Structures are given as structure tokens and as C-alpha cells.
Amino acid sequence: MSDDGTKKVALIASQGTLDWAYPPFILASTAAALDMEVAVFFTFYGLPLLCKDLKAKVSPHANPAMPMKMPFGPKGFQDFQWPIPNAVSGVVPGFDTFATSMMKKQFKNKGVATIEELREACVELEVKLIACQMTMDVFGFKREDFIDGIDLGGAATFLEFAADSDVSLFI
Amino acid sequence: MSDITPTQELDARGLNCPLPVHRTKQAIKGLESGDVLKVIASDPGSVADMAAFSRRTHHEILDQSEGDGEFVFFFKVK
Structure with missing residues (x-):
């Protein structure tokens, strides 16, 4: 104090x-x-x-518990959790960039500050x-x-x- | 409905934690002691957070209400 x-x-x-x-x-x-x-x-x-x-980006490969959801589309689509295997998140070029843009969109949708x-x-x-x-x-x-x-x-x-x-x- | 007449009104609807508290703080900065700030928020977490903000900063909550997914607070500036 x-x-x-x-x-x-x-x-x-x-x-x-x-x-x-x-x-x-x-x-x-x-x-x-x-x-x-x-x-x-x-x-x-x-x-x-x-x-x-x-x-700063997110790294889904290093965080397997990260919910993988889409920030657009009908509610059922948005609620669906995509089971992305580590073999995909680890090797697909640009995967972190894609996941980061989805995360940022979701934050924006929910009124979270940048x-x-x-x-x-x-x-x-x-x-x-x-x-x-x-x-x-x-x-x-x-x-x-x-x-x-x-x-x-x-x-x-x-x-x-x-x-x-x-x-x-x-x- | 409250019959308190606010000095200023802040629309914090659509904002998520911690922005309603931040915006409230900013708005209070521009006011004078005894002024009343009305804040409207849609974040359900703001009920607990505004109470905590009030206890720590001693800007008293004169009145609060909720309905239709909105939460209204009247702060009396310290």
C-alpha cells in the first residue's frame, strides 16, 4: 500500500x-x-x-483446449465447436493468422476491447x-x-x- | 423508473468487461463532486463490477434497476 x-x-x-x-x-x-x-x-x-x-496472435496448436468456433453465420453454426486435429493446426500455413482473425471478430462481436x-x-x-x-x-x-x-x-x-x-x- | 435527474448520461450498452467500468470512470473524471451520472449497460457482469467500482472509488450508487436486458446505475460523484 x-x-x-x-x-x-x-x-x-x-x-x-x-x-x-x-x-x-x-x-x-x-x-x-x-x-x-x-x-x-x-x-x-x-x-x-x-x-x-x-x-499478437493466438496459437491454437499450443492451446488444445481453445474453443474453435466461428464468429458468423446462424446460431447453430456459431455454437458448433470445430474439432481441429493437431496435425492440421500445426502444419497448415497461416492457421494461426486465420484463428487470430476469427478470435478478433468474436471479441468485436461481443463488445470486448482490443x-x-x-x-x-x-x-x-x-x-x-x-x-x-x-x-x-x-x-x-x-x-x-x-x-x-x-x-x-x-x-x-x-x-x-x-x-x-x-x-x-x-x- | 428513478426520479433522479442525472447531470450526464452514459450509454455503455453493447460493451463487455471491463469497458463499462472504464467508460464510467472516464465520464466521472469530467464531472464535479455531487454530480449524478446515469449509466446504461447491457453486460450482466456490470452489476457486480459497478458495485465493486463504487466501493473502491467511493462514488456512491444512488439507485439501480434492471429490465429488458439492460442495467441502469445512478452514480453520485464523490
């Missing part, structure tokens, strides 16, 4: 697929909307979520977005690859904030 009693939320975003991008941005932006002080540390595969050009919108809300609500300096060096990212309004830092930077936080999650 801060000295003035404000609740603090410390999150680590370690995954960069579209589905994994939602939890940190939803929680961070909403915590800030609830007058909490929030920091998100973007490390390893979570780091590209700070890139100006967001390319990652870009949630990230913008985080910046507006003054969420501290910290890019992991070590991950930048390892994967060759530069400061100018990222959106404005972020900080660079390392484990100690995050832990100093997290040490007196009320909520701390590794995502």
Missing part, C-alpha cells in the same frame, strides 16, 4: 500471444480505474506487447508500464520500437514497487 493508503497492484506480463495479452491489460487498466496504483513489468515474450506495431484500446487506457490512467531491459538486449528491441509513456527497468525496479503492493500476479 502507498503511504496515503492507495492500493498497489504489481503485475508481470510474461506471455505475448493475443489471449495472454488480455489479462495483464484488463487487470491493469481496471485497477487504475478503481483508483489503484499499478505497475506492469513486461518481460520475455510479454515484452513485444509494448511494441508500437502489435502483432488490446490496443486497453493499452491506451493503461497509458491514460497512468499505469506504470515497465519494459524489461535485459529482454530488450537479448531479443534486440530498441526504445523506439515501443510506445511512448513507458519506463525501462529490471528485476530490482519491479521488486521495489512490488514489495509493498497489495496484489501481485505473474501472468
Whole structure:
């Protein structure tokens, strides 16, 4: 907790697929909307979520429990769960791109915000977005690859904030 | 129907979690203490979420109702 009693939320975003991008941005932006002080540390595969050009996709092959449904057509068609064998999702070129566009359409149909919108809300609500300096060096990212309004830092930077936080999650 | 006259009205219908809460927060930012914000949402999850938002931010819910798949909240700005 801060000295003035404000609740603090410390999150680590370690995954960069579209589905994994939602939890940190939803929680961070909403915590800030609830007058909490929030920091998100973007490390390893979570780091590209700070890139100006967001390319996050879903990966059905790596997530066999992902419901495979179509976001258009009659209700019976939309409710049908497509049994896509791993042998198909793993080898068909562009399968992730196709599944990603279906997922994005479904989100839009259901009134779910895009990652870009949630990230913008985080910046507006003054969420501290910290890019992991070590991950930048390892994967060759530069400061100018990222959106404005972020900080660079390392484990100690995050832990100093997290040490007196009320909520701390590794995502 | 509530007889409270809102200062401002927010249509959050069609939006899903967490957008109704976000839009409410944004709208309240532009209002002054004592003003009343009316929010209309269609997300059933907003009933629990608006209550949580109110408890944490101390913007009081003066009145709320639901019907025809819509949920209406009256917030008094702190």
C-alpha cells in the first residue's frame, strides 16, 4: 500500500500471444480505474506487447483446449465447436493468422476491447508500464520500437514497487 | 423508473468487461463532486463490477434497476 493508503497492484506480463495479452491489460487498466496504483513489468515474450506495431496472435496448436468456433453465420453454426486435429493446426500455413482473425471478430462481436484500446487506457490512467531491459538486449528491441509513456527497468525496479503492493500476479 | 435527474448520461450498452467500468470512470473524471451520472449497460457482469467500482472509488450508487436486458446505475460523484 502507498503511504496515503492507495492500493498497489504489481503485475508481470510474461506471455505475448493475443489471449495472454488480455489479462495483464484488463487487470491493469481496471485497477487504475478503481483508483489503484499499478505497475506492469513486461518481460520475455510479454515484452513485444509494448511494441508500437502489435502483432499478437493466438496459437491454437499450443492451446488444445481453445474453443474453435466461428464468429458468423446462424446460431447453430456459431455454437458448433470445430474439432481441429493437431496435425492440421500445426502444419497448415497461416492457421494461426486465420484463428487470430476469427478470435478478433468474436471479441468485436461481443463488445470486448482490443488490446490496443486497453493499452491506451493503461497509458491514460497512468499505469506504470515497465519494459524489461535485459529482454530488450537479448531479443534486440530498441526504445523506439515501443510506445511512448513507458519506463525501462529490471528485476530490482519491479521488486521495489512490488514489495509493498497489495496484489501481485505473474501472468 | 428513478426520479433522479442525472447531470450526464452514459450509454455503455453493447460493451463487455471491463469497458463499462472504464467508460464510467472516464465520464466521472469530467464531472464535479455531487454530480449524478446515469449509466446504461447491457453486460450482466456490470452489476457486480459497478458495485465493486463504487466501493473502491467511493462514488456512491444512488439507485439501480434492471429490465429488458439492460442495467441502469445512478452514480453520485464523490
